[in-house]
Amino acid sequence: xxxxxxxxxxxxxxxxxxxxxxxxxxxxxxxxxxxxxxxxxxxxxxxxxxxxxxxxxxxxxxxxxxxxxxxxxxxxxxxxxxxxxxxxxxxxxxxxxxxxxxxxxxxxxxxxx
Numbered sequence: 001x002x003x004x005x006x007x008x009x010x011x012x013x014x015x016x017x018x019x020x021x022x023x024x025x026x027x028x029x030x031x032x033x034x035x036x037x038x039x040x041x042x043x044x045x046x047x048x049x050x051x052x053x054x055x056x057x058x059x060x061x062x063x064x065x066x067x068x069x070x071x072x073x074x075x076x077x078x079x080x081x082x083x084x085x086x087x088x089x090x091x092x093x094x095x096x097x098x099x100x101x102x103x104x105x106x107x108x109x110x111x112x113x
Contacts, residue, residue: 008064008073009097015060017075018093022055027087029102037104044105046089053081054089055102067094078110087111 009017021029031051033041041047058079065074078090088110094103 007071008066009075011060011063014064014075014091014095015058015077018055018075018095018102019057021025021095021102022052024100025052028100030096030099032101032103034042034103034105035086041106044107044109047083050083050089051091051104051107054079055093058091069074069094071097074105 008014012038029052031048041051052100054077054102058077060075060077062076067074072094074092074094076092078088080088090108090110092105092107094105096102
């Protein structure tokens with residue numbers, strides 16, 4: 001696979017795969033947080049279960065972009081969690097196309113840009 005955006009999953013396929021990865025839970029999903037993501041989670045009071053809730057039921061509204069690593073793409077998925085007080089949380093993630101692993105790049109509130 002090359003690093004071109006044409007190698008990225010479609011929005012519907014990415015949602016389905018992220019939802020399926022999240023359904024595996026802590027035992028089957030390898031979730032890696034960047035230092036930046038961990039700092040943003042702490043700063044915003046977002047916990048890992050919130051991340052899993054968004055991955056399990058969130059929506060992708062933007063087209064994916066190529067990652068710096070060939071064959072991988074970045075997706076922005078947004079959704080609510082029971083702990084989010086009705087606010088939407090957005091994640092920027094890079095899923096592994098070959099196994100249930102996701103790298104969390106950053107996390108933010110959708111209503112704060």
